[in-house]
Amino acid sequence: MGICDESGELMSGVEAIKAMAVQRDRGNGLGGGFAGYGIYPEFPDHFCFHMMYHDAKAKEEAEAVFDRFFVVDLAEPMPTRPVKGISDAPLLWRYFLNPDPHKLENSEMSAEDYIVHTVMLINSEVDGAFVASSGKNMGAFKGVGFPEEIGHYYLLEEYAGHTWTGHNRFPTNTPGWWGGAHPFTLLDWSIVHNGEISSYGINSRYLEQFGYKCTLGTDTEVAAYLFDLLLRRHKLPLELACKALASPLWTEIDRMPEEEAEVYRSLRAVYGPAMLNGPFAIVLGFNGGMVAMNDRIKLRPLVAARQGTKLMVASEESAMREVLDAPDEVWAPKAGEPVIARVKGMPWPIHGDLHLAADEVSTAVTGVHTAHHEPVEVN
Amino acid sequence: MPTSLIQPEFLVEIDYDKCHKCGRCVQQCGWGVYSFNERPFPDDSKCRACHRCVTYCPAHCIKIKKNDLALRDNANWSPELRKNVWRQAESGGVMLTGMGNDKPYLKIFDHLVLDACQVTNPSIDPLREPMELRTYLGRKPDSVGVESNGKGGYKLKDGGGVSNNIKLDTPIIFSPMSYGSVSLNVHKSLAMAAERLGILMNTGEGGLHADLYPYGKNVIVQVASGRFGVSPEYLNRGAAIEIKVGQGAKPGIGGHLPGEKINKEVSTTRMIPQGSDAISPAPHHDIYSIEDLRQLIYSLKEASGYKPVGVKIAAVHNVGAIASGIVRAGADYVYLDGFSGGTGAAPAIIRDHVGIPLEIAIAVVDQRLRDEGIRNQASIIAAGSIRSSADAAKAIALGADVVAIGSASLMALGCHLCQGCHTGCCSWGLTTQKPELTRRVDPEWGAERLTNLVNAWSHELQEILGALGVNAVESLRGSRERLRAVGLDQQTCEILGVKPAGL
Ligand code: SF4
Ligand code: SF4
Numbered sequence: 001m002g003i004c005d006e007s008g009e010l011m012s013g014v015e016a017i018k019a020m021a022v023q024r025d026r027g028n029g030l031g032g033g034f035a036g037y038g039i040y041p042e043f044p045d046h047f048c049f050h051m052m053y054h055d056a057k058a059k060e061e062a063e064a065v066f067d068r069f070f071v072v073d074l075a076e077p078m079p080t081r082p083v084k085g086i087s088d089a090p091l092l093w094r095y096f097l098n099p100d101p102h103k104l105e106n107s108e109m110s111a112e113d114y115i116v117h118t119v120m121l122i123n124s125e126v127d128g129a130f131v132a133s134s135g136k137n138m139g140a141f142k143g144v145g146f147p148e149e150i151g152h153y154y155l156l157e158e159y160a161g162h163t164w165t166g167h168n169r170f171p172t173n174t175p176g177w178w179g180g181a182h183p184f185t186l187l188d189w190s191i192v193h194n195g196e197i198s199s200y201g202i203n204s205r206y207l208e209q210f211g212y213k214c215t216l217g218t219d220t221e222v223a224a225y226l227f228d229l230l231l232r233r234h235k236l237p238l239e240l241a242c243k244a245l246a247s248p249l250w251t252e253i254d255r256m257p258e259e260e261a262e263v264y265r266s267l268r269a270v271y272g273p274a275m276l277n278g279p280f281a282i283v284l285g286f287n288g289g290m291v292a293m294n295d296r297i298k299l300r301p302l303v304a305a306r307q308g309t310k311l312m313v314a315s316e317e318s319a320m321r322e323v324l325d326a327p328d329e330v331w332a333p334k335a336g337e338p339v340i341a342r343v344k345g346m347p348w349p350i351h352g353d354l355h356l357a358a359d360e361v362s363t364a365v366t367g368v369h370t371a372h373h374e375p376v377e378v379n
Numbered sequence: 380m381p382t383s384l385i386q387p388e389f390l391v392e393i394d395y396d397k398c399h400k401c402g403r404c405v406q407q408c409g410w411g412v413y414s415f416n417e418r419p420f421p422d423d424s425k426c427r428a429c430h431r432c433v434t435y436c437p438a439h440c441i442k443i444k445k446n447d448l449a450l451r452d453n454a455n456w457s458p459e460l461r462k463n464v465w466r467q468a469e470s471g472g473v474m475l476t477g478m479g480n481d482k483p484y485l486k487i488f489d490h491l492v493l494d495a496c497q498v499t500n501p502s503i504d505p506l507r508e509p510m511e512l513r514t515y516l517g518r519k520p521d522s523v524g525v526e527s528n529g530k531g532g533y534k535l536k537d538g539g540g541v542s543n544n545i546k547l548d549t550p551i552i553f554s555p556m557s558y559g560s561v562s563l564n565v566h567k568s569l570a571m572a573a574e575r576l577g578i579l580m581n582t583g584e585g586g587l588h589a590d591l592y593p594y595g596k597n598v599i600v601q602v603a604s605g606r607f608g609v610s611p612e613y614l615n616r617g618a619a620i621e622i623k624v625g626q627g628a629k630p631g632i633g634g635h636l637p638g639e640k641i642n643k644e645v646s647t648t649r650m651i652p653q654g655s656d657a658i659s660p661a662p663h664h665d666i667y668s669i670e671d672l673r674q675l676i677y678s679l680k681e682a683s684g685y686k687p688v689g690v691k692i693a694a695v696h697n698v699g700a701i702a703s704g705i706v707r708a709g710a711d712y713v714y715l716d717g718f719s720g721g722t723g724a725a726p727a728i729i730r731d732h733v734g735i736p737l738e739i740a741i742a743v744v745d746q747r748l749r750d751e752g753i754r755n756q757a758s759i760i761a762a763g764s765i766r767s768s769a770d771a772a773k774a775i776a777l778g779a780d781v782v783a784i785g786s787a788s789l790m791a792l793g794c795h796l797c798q799g800c801h802t803g804c805c806s807w808g809l810t811t812q813k814p815e816l817t818r819r820v821d822p823e824w825g826a827e828r829l830t831n832l833v834n835a836w837s838h839e840l841q842e843i844l845g846a847l848g849v850n851a852v853e854s855l856r857g858s859r860e861r862l863r864a865v866g867l868d869q870q871t872c873e874i875l876g877v878k879p880a881g882l
Contacts, residue, residue: 195499195500196499196500196848197500198496198500198847198848198849198854199849199854199858200858200860201857201858201859201860201861202853202854202855202856202857202858202860204860205749205857205858205859206857208749209749209752209754210752233522234521234522234523235522236522236523236525237525237533240523240525240533244523247851249509249511250511250513251509259528259532259534259535260532260533260534262534262535262540262542263523263525263532263533263534263535263540265515265540265541266520266523266535266539266540266541266542267523268853269515269519269541269544270519270520270521270522270523270540270541270755271523272851272853272854272856273853273856273857275851275853275854277848277849277850277851277854278496278500278848278849278854279499279500279501279848296850297503297508297509297850299501299503
């Protein structure tokens with residue numbers, strides 16, 4: 001589920017909880033979570049680490065990393081309340097920090113790469129410590145339980161964001177654990193994902209070449225890292241990054257005008273190992289909006305709705321009917337066609353410098369809805 | 380004294396009650412097994428079990444049987460080793476043979492199984508959903524560079540795309556087999572099939588006959604140490620150029636085409652005298668380092684208007700480092716040839732004992748290129764006894780972009796793996812230049828059979844992708860997570876990057 005108010009108006013986390021609660025049957029109480037954007041207006045320029053620790057020793061070790069490489073301006077326990085049904089929570093802490101300027105300079109990395117490096121380091125080398133989120137003015141709130149319980153546990157009603165994503169998990173391949181719940185994040189990218197990415201093996205091997213460590217063994221983690229690689233490091237426009245990850249079929253590319261076909265052909269040939277294959281519906285949240293996307297042949301449900309400046313997507317239409325009282329339109333996005341929400345006034349391009357302005361992007365080129373949507377009957 | 384201590388390997392049995400006495404067998408046998416005096420009389424000692432006579436006997440009265448002469452059991456001295464000693468005591472020579480390694484080495488492909496999908500990532504139905512096999516062969520940039528096209532879309536920045544890559548409609552191409560080692564009709568069959576299939580055939584080191592010029596965009600032209608047939612025209616005709624350094628069946632051994640196979644046409648195409656042996660030594664005498672190789676790669680690129688240039692090497696120890704050097708030298712693809720690969724003629728001792736398995740070579744090369752962050756800079760072609768679409772799928776899952784098939788494509792044209800290619804007497808008209816034999820392959824017929832074979836394997840690849848829950852071959856390529864090993868030791872699993880079954 002994802003909801004974004006493109007006007008930048010803030011919504012309480014309760015909206016996100018409501019949208020997830022109606023979809024309770026999609027999960028089994030073994031994983032639920034949310035990501036909110038614009039939630040830390042008092043620290044807009046700090047990276048915020050939401051941390052999970054198995055024990056005090058893990059906390060000590062991770063904090064040693066923070067102390068060594070960062071200037072920590074605030075460290076505090078995550079505000080939580082006891083909730084029936086939620087037990088065995090790890091130690092939950094959050095840190096508002098910035099890279100130590102000298103160390104950052106010596107590292108010859110960008111601040112973002114510095115953060116990515118730290119996240120990989122902690123997740124792979126500090127036993128019992130896990131970075132739940134690491135972006136600016138955003139945070140992930142997740143754990144083992146039903147999403148409405150998790151939302152209640154983290155006091156989401158006290159946060160307000162322009163974009164919220166939510167997830168309810170029915171773990172099949174891995175045991176439910178706090179770090180394993182969605183969303184998966186890196187910097188301000190967060191992913192919630194319904195489905196299973198059958199190309200995980202090659203996606204993770206591809207990412208390894210660029211220094212990403214897929215330590216969690218889940219397919220959602222690779223999606224988050226792939227967006228980071230394509231958008232932030234390779235500076236692909238968002239529309240094209242989406243088309244690299246859920247590529248049009250060759251038959252469609254062959255029918256495009258040559259200039260455009262050349263772009264898509266190259267995207268596929270170069271980013272073939274990054275292509276997400278298998279059944280999925282994902283929502284990517286970031287500072288500036290969100291994008292929701294289905295796999296290339298729509299093997300998982302994804303429905304979208306718009307009401308005024310609010311754009312919402314979910315696996316079930318019921319979630320949107322719960323939150324939006326009178327949607328202007330409800331439609332089922334086509335396979336592989338990204339639905340993009342852009343928050344007004346937020347920096348866009350998100351990263352890099354190649355993005356066209358929203359009104360410059362032709363839907364014929366990208367297949368992206370940018371203006372008015374043709375309503376589609378949803379059964 | 381008997382002239383030979385070796386008994387015939389096969390016995391030719393003719394049921395004379397059924398025999399029409401038509402003499403067809405006499406005509407069909409390339410090895411002159413039969414003489415005819417009112418009825419055919421076979422000389423068993425010459426028979427290679429190629430089954431040409433059996434296939435064409437209208438009365439179906441010929442049987443070729445193994446001559447199971449009892450030899451005293453000896454676990455140390457196999458019958459074959461004993462026969463080889465007798466043979467060499469008689470001839471004093473190196474034993475030559477044709478086609479691939481026939482020794483029962485562990486075939487790693489047969490110890491790898493593919494994954495399948497179940498409930499949460501269900502299989503995809505290849506009959507109803509698109510299953511894409513298209514592959515682009517060649518060097519790719521690290522990322523795609525785009526800029527606004529001013530019309531609401533994007534266009535490629537210079538050098539940001541894959542415009543010099545070769546499009547393959549399926550990731551299966553034909554292995555290099557030179558005109559000279561095989562007949563012109565075989566080359567024509569391969570070229571026509573490659574064109575119909577949207578793939579590539581490969582000239583091997585024998586040049587390109589003028590009749591095949593129209594098929595140039597489906598041809599890889601090879602440059603070996605002998606430079607046979609290499610001219611600016613030749614380089615420009617092909618879609619890509621391949622520098623042959625080694626071959627899997629005989630690493631460290633050059634090419635040798637005996638003078639008997641060099642008729643007028645072959646001599647014109649190869650640009651060598653008729654009837655003289657054509658030897659291309661293993662070393663290229665202008666390549667003694669990676670820098671030299673780089674110079675050759677770039678001279679060929681210059682000479683051909685920057686066509687993709689690949690390098691073919693045999694799978695041997697340290698192949699990862701060699702491949703890395705090749706990619707850094709500017710090659711657009713690395714062609715890896717494993718030690719089970721076939722060849723027209725090789726010293727048996729080399730063919731059967733030198734080199735390493737293809738599976739290992741793919742795994743180490745793919746990993747090495749990834750470790751160095753240059754995997755996307757070149758494609759990997761894997762060859763050397765790809766026997767089925769399953770082998771192809773496993774090679775791709777280990778990290779190959781494309782597989783090449785040689786023995787299998789000759790089998791599609793009738794080859795029965797009798798291993799007599801080096802004699803030039805191939806009854807099926809494949810590895811011979813005798814006109815009465817070469818005319819047995821009609822290019823149109825050959826092209827159809829090759830097209831059928833590759834189409835059949837491609838459909839099977841699509842079935843495999845569907846079972847794996849993906850609908851494009853790039854999601855299988857290098858996806859070792861989708862393979863499991865059964866009965867391989869831990870170290871081999873580690874080198875292959877494959878978990879044992881059950882994990
Ligand atoms: S060599 Fe072939 S054609 Fe000749 S007799 Fe033997 S099986 Fe028949
Ligand atoms: S190509 Fe001809 S000679 Fe060689 S193995 Fe096949 S049938 Fe025998």
